[in-house]
Amino acid sequence: MRKYFRILRYAARDQVAYLPAFLARNLFFVIILFIFSSLWKVIYAGQSLIAGFSVVQALWYLTFTETVELSKSRLLTRIQGEVKDGSLAVTMTRPYSYPLSHFFHAMGESMVRLLPILAVGFLFATLFVGPLPGYFKALPFGLILLLCGMALDTLWLLCIGLLAFWSEEVSPYYWIIQKLIFILGGLFIPIDMFPDWLSGIARTLPFAFSAYWPAYTMVSFSWRAFFTGLAGAACYIGALSAVAALLFGLGKRRVHAQGG
Amino acid sequence: MRRADEGMGCRRGRGSGLRLFRRQVGFNLSAGMEYRASFITQVLGMMINNSAFIFFWLILYGRLGTTIKGYAFDDVMFLWSLSAAGFGMAAVFLGNAPSLSKSIYTGELDVYLLQPKPVLPSFLASRMSISGWGDLAYGAVLFAFTQRITPGSIALFLAFSILMAAVLTALRVLYHSLTFFFGNAEDFAGTASEIVLSFMLYPGSIFEGPVNLLLHSLIPAALIAYIPAELFRAFDGGRMAVLVAADLLIVLAAWGLFTLGLRRYESGNRMGTRL
Amino acid sequence: MEAVLEVKGLTKTFRVREKAEGFAASVRGLLRPTWKSVHAVDGIELTVERGEMLAFIGPNGAGKSTTIKLITGILYPDSGSIRVLGMDPHRLRRKLAYRIGTVFGQKSQLWFHLPPMDSFLLLADIYDMDPAEAKKRIGFLTEVFGIEEYLKTPVRKLSLGERVRCEVAASLLHKPEILFLDEPTIGLDVLVKQSIRDLIQRVNQEDRVTVFLTSHDAGDIEKICRRAVVINHGHVVWDDTIKAMKYSFLRRKVIDLRLEAPLNLALDGVEVLKTKNYSAKLEVDLSKIPLDDVVGRIMRDNKVQDITISNPPMEEIISQIYRQGPGNARQGAPQ
Numbered sequence: 001m002r003k004y005f006r007i008l009r010y011a012a013r014d015q016v017a018y019l020p021a022f023l024a025r026n027l028f029f030v031i032i033l034f035i036f037s038s039l040w041k042v043i044y045a046g047q048s049l050i051a052g053f054s055v056v057q058a059l060w061y062l063t064f065t066e067t068v069e070l071s072k073s074r075l076l077t078r079i080q081g082e083v084k085d086g087s088l089a090v091t092m093t094r095p096y097s098y099p100l101s102h103f104f105h106a107m108g109e110s111m112v113r114l115l116p117i118l119a120v121g122f123l124f125a126t127l128f129v130g131p132l133p134g135y136f137k138a139l140p141f142g143l144i145l146l147l148c149g150m151a152l153d154t155l156w157l158l159c160i161g162l163l164a165f166w167s168e169e170v171s172p173y174y175w176i177i178q179k180l181i182f183i184l185g186g187l188f189i190p191i192d193m194f195p196d197w198l199s200g201i202a203r204t205l206p207f208a209f210s211a212y213w214p215a216y217t218m219v220s221f222s223w224r225a226f227f228t229g230l231a232g233a234a235c236y237i238g239a240l241s242a243v244a245a246l247l248f249g250l251g252k253r254r255v256h257a258q259g260g
Numbered sequence: 261m262r263r264a265d266e267g268m269g270c271r272r273g274r275g276s277g278l279r280l281f282r283r284q285v286g287f288n289l290s291a292g293m294e295y296r297a298s299f300i301t302q303v304l305g306m307m308i309n310n311s312a313f314i315f316f317w318l319i320l321y322g323r324l325g326t327t328i329k330g331y332a333f334d335d336v337m338f339l340w341s342l343s344a345a346g347f348g349m350a351a352v353f354l355g356n357a358p359s360l361s362k363s364i365y366t367g368e369l370d371v372y373l374l375q376p377k378p379v380l381p382s383f384l385a386s387r388m389s390i391s392g393w394g395d396l397a398y399g400a401v402l403f404a405f406t407q408r409i410t411p412g413s414i415a416l417f418l419a420f421s422i423l424m425a426a427v428l429t430a431l432r433v434l435y436h437s438l439t440f441f442f443g444n445a446e447d448f449a450g451t452a453s454e455i456v457l458s459f460m461l462y463p464g465s466i467f468e469g470p471v472n473l474l475l476h477s478l479i480p481a482a483l484i485a486y487i488p489a490e491l492f493r494a495f496d497g498g499r500m501a502v503l504v505a506a507d508l509l510i511v512l513a514a515w516g517l518f519t520l521g522l523r524r525y526e527s528g529n530r531m532g533t534r535l
Numbered sequence: 536m537e538a539v540l541e542v543k544g545l546t547k548t549f550r551v552r553e554k555a556e557g558f559a560a561s562v563r564g565l566l567r568p569t570w571k572s573v574h575a576v577d578g579i580e581l582t583v584e585r586g587e588m589l590a591f592i593g594p595n596g597a598g599k600s601t602t603i604k605l606i607t608g609i610l611y612p613d614s615g616s617i618r619v620l621g622m623d624p625h626r627l628r629r630k631l632a633y634r635i636g637t638v639f640g641q642k643s644q645l646w647f648h649l650p651p652m653d654s655f656l657l658l659a660d661i662y663d664m665d666p667a668e669a670k671k672r673i674g675f676l677t678e679v680f681g682i683e684e685y686l687k688t689p690v691r692k693l694s695l696g697e698r699v700r701c702e703v704a705a706s707l708l709h710k711p712e713i714l715f716l717d718e719p720t721i722g723l724d725v726l727v728k729q730s731i732r733d734l735i736q737r738v739n740q741e742d743r744v745t746v747f748l749t750s751h752d753a754g755d756i757e758k759i760c761r762r763a764v765v766i767n768h769g770h771v772v773w774d775d776t777i778k779a780m781k782y783s784f785l786r787r788k789v790i791d792l793r794l795e796a797p798l799n800l801a802l803d804g805v806e807v808l809k810t811k812n813y814s815a816k817l818e819v820d821l822s823k824i825p826l827d828d829v830v831g832r833i834m835r836d837n838k839v840q841d842i843t844i845s846n847p848p849m850e851e852i853i854s855q856i857y858r859q860g861p862g863n864a865r866q867g868a869p870q
Contacts, residue, residue, distance in 0.1 A: 280660035283656065283657060284657060287656075366642075370604070370609050370642060371643070374607060376629045376663070526625070528549050528575070528601065
């Protein structure tokens with residue numbers, strides 16, 4: 001198990017090298033926050049609550065959903081690259097689990113990306129709409145759910161990446177999942193603001209645990225929300241892990257048959 | 261002393277410029293067909309992405325039941341269709357703009373200098389982004405579905421798309437021309453262009469104060485998206501004229517900076533000169 | 536005879552910003568930059584007549600590329616005058632463009648994703664050629680350059696040799712009067728190099744196209760050109776026919792020996808270039824001692840396993856000229 005944590009550490013160190021991409025990512029984060037703060041302020045002019053959210057909560061909500069989204073690793077390009085250039089043969093024959101190693105690598109990457117994005121989000125959300133009440137109280141629990149959300153995202157990437165064993169272009173699958181998280185997972189607006197017929201279903205889908213539940217717990221903490229978010233995340237993490245294992249098992253056979 | 265036009269084949273006049281352009285478009289298109297798979301993937305991605313945002317606006321407007329500072333759902337859709345069409349047009353007809361920095365610091369620009377045609381237009385038109393056709397088509401279709409179709413509205417949409425394509429390209433030229441003076445500005449230019457594109461897709465009326473000023477100048481999303489959206493709803497000839505003038509100014513500024521930069525290029529005094 | 540290129544007193548100096556090492560120095564450099572002057576071209580005189588085949592040689596950093604860019608009008612000079620076909624190339628660049636052709640080794644005129652045929656048609660439009668004329672010309676060049684087979688294949692799929700052939704053909708499309716080639720055969724294999732050289736020679740002979748070639752490749756210089764201009768440190772160090780160049784060095788012979796014991800030879804006029812165990816390389820100055828004397832003495836005092844007598848390689852001739860420097864510049868009348 002130690003070797004996986006080593007992989008995680010190295011991945012984290014790796015990230016520091018990519019400064020320009022890092023700056024660009026954070027710059028666009030600030031821009032999105034600014035645009036939405038302007039948008040929400042206009043929408044909220046004259047009302048204090050929409051679907052139970054204040055303007056402050058609405059913007060901070062976006063901060064947290066984006067935190068998970070922007071912390072995404074480059075797991076997909078990595079696996080696709082390995083399949084395309086044949087280095088798959090090398091990485092698959094190493095003495096550890098291929099999917100697990102990729103998972104930890106990606107999580108390491110994500111965790112390093114997380115910290116500055118969290119800080120930037122805190123700074124600019126405060127600047128644009130003011131501080132979030134109860135931020136520090138909710139933080140430890142929110143962080144747990146954020147990490148779960150990141151794990152879920154990573155598992156999605158892993159599963160899609162494993163599809164590369166069959167299909168050359170897997171990006172379209174990724175885009176679809178990402179957009180499902182955007183819409184059904186409530187990336188831009190809380191699911192509470194959805195029409196009633198949709199919000200019920202959306203809350204239970206896996207996408208909500210990547211975006212909605214962690215963010216909701218942070219801006220409107222309650223034990224109920226936390227445990228719902230945790231339980232749901234755990235279920236879906238388990239399910240997706242099983243899918244990943246299955247895909248890998250099938251894929252391994254295919255790779256051996258085809259010669260890698 | 262031999263005569264200037266001897267030994268050259270018969271020289272045609274300026275009119276052949278248009279034929280050249282048409283031919284270039286045609287060839288770029290056929291070259292692009294080679295990349296059919298990649299084209300389909302890119303267009304698919306763009307459509308999936310845009311659809312997600314359309315859903316977002318649908319849900320938001322559904323919840324609000326009212327306009328957002330004068331912008332109704334249809335107005336936001338106009339912004340999206342115009343942006344797609346303008347972006348697509350720029351990518352298709354003047355698709356080589358993003359490569360300007362690279363051509364400067366690798367010296368590839370020399371090839372255009374040695375041709376008997378003006379450098380900038382020749383350079384810009386020499387590449388076509390095939391996926392741009394997807395954006396163009398998407399913009400047109402979205403427009404058809406969400407706006408009222410009349411000869412007037414179509415003409416206006418076309419005009420605004422052309423203006424946007426021109427200004428987007430001019431901005432790229434402007435940003436990339438900084439490479440002439442300060443070394444590789446490729447990343448900066450890419451980021452700056454992305455910023456403009458980001459702002460273009462949101463109702464412009466939500467921005468006030470200094471930011472609004474910015475959006476009318478350095479990040480001219482207002483000049484290519486917001487004001488056209490307002491004019492489309494309520495046309496005003498005077499305002500239109502001012503808009504066209506402002507856009508023209510940006511195009512001229514870009515051309516001017518490029519010319520200055522080219523002069524610098526010809527002096528050979530570059531940052532990190534390669535001999 | 537008509538001069539198609541006249542260069543007088545050409546100079547070009549670059550101001551290059553000095554990049555400092557270390558953080559503190561870099562910051563200082565940002566606020567108060569220091570400039571270094573690089574005298575890329577430092578007084579060049581050159582006259583080229585119509586129909587000449589000229590090799591423009593020099594080590595890296597000698598000013599070759601800069602000179603060619605000045606002559607084709609890409610750069611403007613600090614002082615001096617250039618007249619190409621009677622025109623100032625920088626001010627009348629576009630007008631001149633109709634009458635000159637260029638092949639730059641690293642930069643391509645062909646559109647990467649299109650087949651050469653399409654590039655030819657596009658170039659024909661760029662040079663305002665009459666469409667019917669253009670078609671005829673393309674047909675002609677296709678035949679001469681033997682590129683029919685891959686005329687419709689996208690350039691990105693062609694081998695380097697095939698691409699260079701198309702590049703040279705493209706440069707000749709508009710029937711230019713002068714052809715500038717900058718390192719055209721770089722990276723090509725021997726057979727392909729030879730065929731390109733033959734083509735360039737043919738073009739020069741049949742159409743009286745003046746050829747201005749820069750190259751590092753001794754073979755290019757020897758086999759295509761009749762005149763060589765050597766440039767180093769920004770000015771001309773040698774300007775004469777290839778024949779003259781070889782002649783002054785033909786008075787030397789190089790002898791490679793394989794012996795059965797270390798070399799035993801000490802003769803005035805014979806320089807030992809290198810020895811290793813039982814092999815040796817000698818250079819004989821024929822103005823000091825006749826060849827048969829040398830060979831006789833070698834055979835008499837040594838047990839020779841193998842002996843090879845050859846002319847000094849062109850590379851060596853050229854590097855000797857590089858080393859000579861400005862004091863020994865030789866100006867000869869072009870043939």
